[in-house]
Amino acid sequence: MLKGVAFDLDGVLTDTARAHYRAWKKLADMLAIPFDEEANEALKGVDRMGSLALILGDRPGHDEAERIRLATLKNDWYLEEIAHFGPEDLFPGAREALEQCRAAGLGIALASASRNAPLLIARMQVAELFDTIIDPASLAAGKPAPDIFLAAAEALGRAPAEMLGVEDAPAGVQAIHAAGMKAVGVGDRAALPDADWIIPAIADFDLAAYSA
Ligand code: B16
Ligand code: MG
Numbered sequence: 001m002l003k004g005v006a007f008d009l010d011g012v013l014t015d016t017a018r019a020h021y022r023a024w025k026k027l028a029d030m031l032a033i034p035f036d037e038e039a040n041e042a043l044k045g046v047d048r049m050g051s052l053a054l055i056l057g058d059r060p061g062h063d064e065a066e067r068i069r070l071a072t073l074k075n076d077w078y079l080e081e082i083a084h085f086g087p088e089d090l091f092p093g094a095r096e097a098l099e100q101c102r103a104a105g106l107g108i109a110l111a112s113a114s115r116n117a118p119l120l121i122a123r124m125q126v127a128e129l130f131d132t133i134i135d136p137a138s139l140a141a142g143k144p145a146p147d148i149f150l151a152a153a154e155a156l157g158r159a160p161a162e163m164l165g166v167e168d169a170p171a172g173v174q175a176i177h178a179a180g181m182k183a184v185g186v187g188d189r190a191a192l193p194d195a196d197w198i199i200p201a202i203a204d205f206d207l208a209a210y211s212a
Contacts, residue, residue: 002211003162004107006134006152006176009117011044011168012186012202013094014124016114019081020051027074028055045169047113047142048075075116082116085123093203097166098129100207107131107156111148111165131156144171149179164210166202167195184210 010016021040028035033055043051052071056062062070101108110117110133117136121127132155139147153160165176168186173195176183185195186202199205 001162002104002106002164002207004109004153004156004158005101005164005166006109006111006149006181007098008045008165008167008169008172009110009112009120010114012091012166013097013126014085014089014091014120016082016120017044019078022081023074023077024051024055026077027070031056031070033059045113045143045167045171045175047136048115050142078116082120082123085120087125090124090126091202093201093205095126095129097202097205098126100205102129104207104211106207107158109134109152109156111152112136113142113148143169144174144178146175146179149176149181153179153181166205168192170194182210 007013010020021037024040024043025035035055042054046054048071049067052067098108108129108131110121110130113136115136118133121130121133132152134148134151134155136142136148139151141147149165150160153163160180163181164184165181166184166186167173167176170192173183173185173192177194182196185192185198189198192198197210
């Protein structure tokens with residue numbers, strides 16, 4: 001029986017992917033590293049330092065201190081991009097999807113790799129719809145490891161088998177399955193071949209379809 005849902009944030013409830021892309025692109029341009037929207041796809045759901053590692057590849061000369069400096073620079077640019085976020089930046093139907101889960105008495109968790117998630121959730125005025133927001137800094141491994149979804153189940157007091165995860169990134173769907181949950185993929189079937197259900201957008205979220 002379905003007792004809880006863990007939602008990803010970026011790409012599921014709001015479109016911060018463009019903002020992340022613009023900030024990473026600025027950094028890549030500064031470092032004269034080729035980077036385009038296709039390369040950006042591989043960063044979705046991957047945490048900040050992991051994303052930087054993917055962009056730098058095996059280029060030499062970037063020690064830990066330098067990586068932290070670069071990641072901080074990117075995050076400062078990202079914060080500028082999201083400075084004006086508000087309730088209007090929620091995807092259509094995102095609030096309603098959360099309210100469906102509330103009305104059904106399900107536990108609701110936010111399982112985002114983003115350290116900026118609490119800020120965004122507050123700015124979009126949906127914080128009160130979550131029972132728990134998992135802090136990615138508290139986890140040993142990011143997506144595709146199951147840690148964040150296992151932490152969501154534990155925080156809600158539900159067994160993973162009683163939970164559903166909602167994700168837009170392949171690494172996220174992998175993490176949900178590794179945690180022993182069913183996955184609703186938001187996007188294209190071609191991009192998320194392993195998801196148990198696919199919806200084109202969060203506006204199509206229909207709890208009845210996943211509760212059977
Ligand atoms: P930050 P999600 C992820 O969020 C994004 O998809 C990913 O592109 C980003 O690098 C990551 O958060 C870390 O974000 O730099 O804000 O901590 O999709 O797991 O909600
Ligand atoms: Mg995402």
